[in-house]
Amino acid sequence: MNGISNPMNGTDEESNGIPALLLSEEDNVVTLLSPAERGDEVRILSGGGTLAAADSIPLYHKMALRFISRGETVLKYGVAIGRARQDIPAGAWVHLHNLESFLDEKSSFLDLHTGVDTGRRYE
Amino acid sequence: MTSWTGYLRSDGSKGIRDWILVVHTVECARFVAEKIASGEENVCCIGYDPCNDNEYAIRLLLALSRHPNAGGALFVGLGCEYTQPRRLAEVTEASGRPADWFFIQDTGGTLTAVAEGKRRLAALKERVEKNRKPVSMGWQDLSVGCECGGSDATSGLAGNPLAGRFFDRLVDRGGTAVFEEMAELVGLLPELLRRAETPEAAEEIRAAYDNMVRYCTSVRQYSISPGNFAGGLSTIEEKSCGAYAKSGSRPIRGVIRVSERPSGKGLWLMDSLPDPYFMQFGYSNPHDTEGLMDLLSAGCQVLFFVTGRGSPVGAPLAPVVKITGNSGTFLKMEEDMDFDAGPILSGETGFDEAALELESLVERICRGDRSKSEILGHREYAIGCKFQDTGRPRRC
Numbered sequence: 001m002n003g004i005s006n007p008m009n010g011t012d013e014e015s016n017g018i019p020a021l022l023l024s025e026e027d028n029v030v031t032l033l034s035p036a037e038r039g040d041e042v043r044i045l046s047g048g049g050t051l052a053a054a055d056s057i058p059l060y061h062k063m064a065l066r067f068i069s070r071g072e073t074v075l076k077y078g079v080a081i082g083r084a085r086q087d088i089p090a091g092a093w094v095h096l097h098n099l100e101s102f103l104d105e106k107s108s109f110l111d112l113h114t115g116v117d118t119g120r121r122y123e
Numbered sequence: 124m125t126s127w128t129g130y131l132r133s134d135g136s137k138g139i140r141d142w143i144l145v146v147h148t149v150e151c152a153r154f155v156a157e158k159i160a161s162g163e164e165n166v167c168c169i170g171y172d173p174c175n176d177n178e179y180a181i182r183l184l185l186a187l188s189r190h191p192n193a194g195g196a197l198f199v200g201l202g203c204e205y206t207q208p209r210r211l212a213e214v215t216e217a218s219g220r221p222a223d224w225f226f227i228q229d230t231g232g233t234l235t236a237v238a239e240g241k242r243r244l245a246a247l248k249e250r251v252e253k254n255r256k257p258v259s260m261g262w263q264d265l266s267v268g269c270e271c272g273g274s275d276a277t278s279g280l281a282g283n284p285l286a287g288r289f290f291d292r293l294v295d296r297g298g299t300a301v302f303e304e305m306a307e308l309v310g311l312l313p314e315l316l317r318r319a320e321t322p323e324a325a326e327e328i329r330a331a332y333d334n335m336v337r338y339c340t341s342v343r344q345y346s347i348s349p350g351n352f353a354g355g356l357s358t359i360e361e362k363s364c365g366a367y368a369k370s371g372s373r374p375i376r377g378v379i380r381v382s383e384r385p386s387g388k389g390l391w392l393m394d395s396l397p398d399p400y401f402m403q404f405g406y407s408n409p410h411d412t413e414g415l416m417d418l419l420s421a422g423c424q425v426l427f428f429v430t431g432r433g434s435p436v437g438a439p440l441a442p443v444v445k446i447t448g449n450s451g452t453f454l455k456m457e458e459d460m461d462f463d464a465g466p467i468l469s470g471e472t473g474f475d476e477a478a479l480e481l482e483s484l485v486e487r488i489c490r491g492d493r494s495k496s497e498i499l500g501h502r503e504y505a506i507g508c509k510f511q512d513t514g515r516p517r518r519c
Contacts, residue, residue, distance in 0.1 A: 019470075021280065023280075031276070031280065031355070033468060045470075058355065059276075059355070060275075060276030060280075060354060060355035061355040062355065062357070076364060077364040077368075079310075079311065079314060079364050080310075080360065081310070081357070081358050081360040081361035081364060082357060082358040082360055082361070094357065095352075095355075095357050096352060096357055099357045099358065100358070101310075101345075101357075101358035101359055101360060102310065102358075102360065103309065103310060103336070103339075103340075103345065103359060103360070104339075104345045104347070104358065104359045106343065110349070110352055113353065114349060114352075114353055115348070115349035115350065115351065115352025115353045116349045
C-alpha cells in the first residue's frame, strides 16, 4: 500500500522489528504493518513475542504465526478465511499460493503478486 | 444528555436537514429539473432515468421524498413516462410534506418549463418554511448507515472497525444503525447467525445470505478484485471480515430491503440484491452511489462511507461522513475526507478515543456543521433498474 507511513517502525527504541497485528487470539496468522524482508524480526503488537519472517512479505499481507498443516483452516479475526493448500512453515508468507477460499475457486488461479486472473484469455 | 434541534415529521421521525427535492420522473426531464434546482439553497435534484414501469424505483423515490431530512418535493415529469409525478406528489403531501408537480409537455419548452418550475419551487419553499416544526432530538432519534468502498487493507483494520465501534455506542443509546453489502459478508454465515437477535432475524439473515451465495456462484464472481489480492487479501472470506467489522458487535435485529425503514431501533442489515427473476451478471450494486442511495432509502439521516483509497462522492439529503484508515489518503484528499482513522494503526490513538472523536464530529454535523461532501456540493444520485419483491401481495 502506498502512502501510509508507520511511525512505529524504527522510531521507538524498544520497538525494533516489523510490527504485526494479531487480530484475534485464536488466529494462526498476523497482518504486517510494514513490509518484511526474509529474516527480519516481526514483532506481534497485541500478543507480544517476535518471530523471524521466512519469506519477504509485502505490507498488510499475512504471516503464519506457527506451522499450519495442509488442509488446516486459516484463522484471521477469529474467522475461517480459507484452507491451507500445503504445509505452511511458521514465519511464511500466507497468500494465494498456499491458501484457498472455501467458496471461490477462482482464488487458486491468480498471479501471486498482482492478483490478476492468469486463466483469462484476451483474444 | 446530548441533544440538538432537528425537524419533526408527521410520522414522528426527525430530520437533521430540511431539503426540498426536485425530482425528475424520467431522464428526458432531468435537464429541466436540474435547471430548476440550480442556484437554490437547500434544494437538490434526484430522479429516475428509465421511462419504464418500475415498482422498485417508485418505492425508492417515495422513500426519498418522505426521508426524515426532506421537507418537501417538486416532481417534474416530461409527460409520456410511466412514473407519474402527480401520484408521487400526492403520497408525499399525505406524509405532511408540501409537494407539487407538473409535466413539461403541458407547460411549454425548456425555458418556459424552468420558469414554471422556479415559480412552483418558490411557492413550495414558503409552504415548507411555514410547515417547519423545530424539535429537540438526540442519538435515540438518529439512524446512521454505513458502507465501504475504494477499500484497502486499512479499511478492515481501522476504518471499518472504528465505524463498528461508533455503531455499538449509537445502538447502546437507543439509536439505529444500518449496514449493507451482503456480497461482502460471504463466508461469514456462522458469525452473522450468532449475532441474530431472534430466530426470525436468523431466518432472514440465512435467506439473504443464501441468495447472495447463489448469485455469486452462478456468475462465478465474488466481490473481490485484483487490487484487493495485491493489497494482501487472499480470499473473499478474508475481505468479508474487514467489511463485516463496520457492523460492530451488537445483535442484528433483522434484514431490511431497499426502501424499507427499520421497524425499531438497533442494528439492521440491508439486503440490496435484486430478486433472482431479474438477476443477471452486473445487477448487483454497480457503484458506491447506489449503495448510499439504499441506505438513504432506509431513512438514515447520516451516512458513513469508509474508504481506504479515498473517494470524492457525496449524496443528496444526508451528510456523508468519509472515514479513511489510511493517513496518506487523508492527507492527499483532505478536502474530501472527514475523518482520519490512520492514527489507530500507527498506535497514536486507540479505537475508544477515535470513536469518541468521531462521535463528536457526528454531533457537530447533526447540529448543522456541514460534512466535506456537503461543503463541496456533492449530491450524486442513482436509482437502478432493479426489482425486489416486498413480500406483499401485488396488485395487477
